[in-house]
Amino acid sequence: MAQYFEVHPENPQPRLLKQAAQILQAGGVAAIPTDSSYAFVCRLEDKNAAENLRRLRGVDERHHLTLLCRDLSELASYARVDNRQYRLLKLATPGPYTFLLEATKEVPRRVSHPSRRTVGLRVPRHVVTQELLAAFGQPLLATTLIPPDETEPLNDPQEIRERFQKQIQAVVDAGACAMEPTTVLDLTDEEPRVVRLGRGPLDALGLA
Numbered sequence: 001m002a003q004y005f006e007v008h009p010e011n012p013q014p015r016l017l018k019q020a021a022q023i024l025q026a027g028g029v030a031a032i033p034t035d036s037s038y039a040f041v042c043r044l045e046d047k048n049a050a051e052n053l054r055r056l057r058g059v060d061e062r063h064h065l066t067l068l069c070r071d072l073s074e075l076a077s078y079a080r081v082d083n084r085q086y087r088l089l090k091l092a093t094p095g096p097y098t099f100l101l102e103a104t105k106e107v108p109r110r111v112s113h114p115s116r117r118t119v120g121l122r123v124p125r126h127v128v129t130q131e132l133l134a135a136f137g138q139p140l141l142a143t144t145l146i147p148p149d150e151t152e153p154l155n156d157p158q159e160i161r162e163r164f165q166k167q168i169q170a171v172v173d174a175g176a177c178a179m180e181p182t183t184v185l186d187l188t189d190e191e192p193r194v195v196r197l198g199r200g201p202l203d204a205l206g207l208a
Helices: 014-025 047-057 083-092 127-136 157-164
Strands: 003-006 030-032 039-043 066-068 097-102 118-122 140-144 170-173 183-186 193-196
Touching (some): 014 039, 039 047, 047 140, 083 097
Parallel strands (some): 003 170, 030 170, 066 118
Antiparallel strands (some): 039 140, 066 140, 183 193
C-alpha cells in the first residue's frame, strides 16, 4: 500500500519529504510532482526499482529514463558537457526541458540507451521536486507518469494513488501540476535536435 504524503506546493513540510526520501532510499518507487507533470521516480542505483519504472510505464530498455538533478553542477557528474552544450543548459535550467547527453561512467549501463550510451537529464523548477532531491541527497531516476496504453500523464494525485497504490510505495501530493511533458532536446550532435516538443518553449533557448 502506497504511503500518501500531502505537502504544501510552495512550502513543503521537510518532515514529510524526509519520510518519502527514506522510502526511495529503501528501494521504493514514488509518484511525485514536477514542473511538467507527475512522474514515477526511484533511486538510480537500484536495479529492481528501475525495472519497476519501466514496467509501470510499459516501456523497454530503449526508452530513455531521465535523471532529475538539483542543478547544473550535479548534472555534469552524469553527462559529458562541452562549452556549447553548457551555454544552452544554463539558459534552460531549471525548467521543463529534458536533455539527451552522452552518459559518464557514473550512470549505470542498464539506465543509459543500450546502443547510444546516452542519458536523459533535467533540472526541474518545481519547489517540491527540488526539496525532495535535497532531502534525498542525489539525483532520482524518473519517467513521466503516463499509464501503459495511454497518451496523457495523470494529474490527480488521488487518482494516482487509487490506480497504483499496490504497485508503488509512495505518492507525494502537491496538488495538480501541468499535464504537458517536457520538451526533449538531443544535444549529442553538432546542432540541438528536437525529439519532442512539450512544455518548454524553444524560443526561450533561441531555437524557434
